[in-house]
Amino acid sequence: MDKDINRIKVMLAEKKRTNKWLVEQLGKDPATASKWCTNAA
Template sequence: MKDLNRIKVVLVEKKRTNKWLAAQIGKDPATVSKWCTNKSQPDLATLANVAKLLEVEMKDLLNNINQ
C-alpha cells in the first residue's frame, strides 16, 4: 500500500512530535503513530484539524496517489 498521508513529514518540518500532536487533538499517541506510519488514516474532520494546528493546507498533508 502506498503512503497516503505526509503527517510525519510535516511534523518534522514544523519541528513538532507525534506526542505533541496527540495532546493537541486529544488522541492517543499510538493512534497518531499509526497515522505517521500510514498504518491507518485520520478521518477528514481530524485531518482538517491537524492541518489547522500545523498551519498548512489540508492538501499538504496528503500524498498524490496518482504518481
C-alpha cells in the same frame, strides 16, 4: 510500487514537532498518531 509519502510525518518534521505534541493538540491516543505517521491506519 513506491511507498506513499506521509504528509503528517513530513509536516511534523518541518515544524519540528513530535507525535506527542500532535496527540496533545488533538486529544487522541498516542498509538493512533503513531499509526497515522507510519501509514498503518
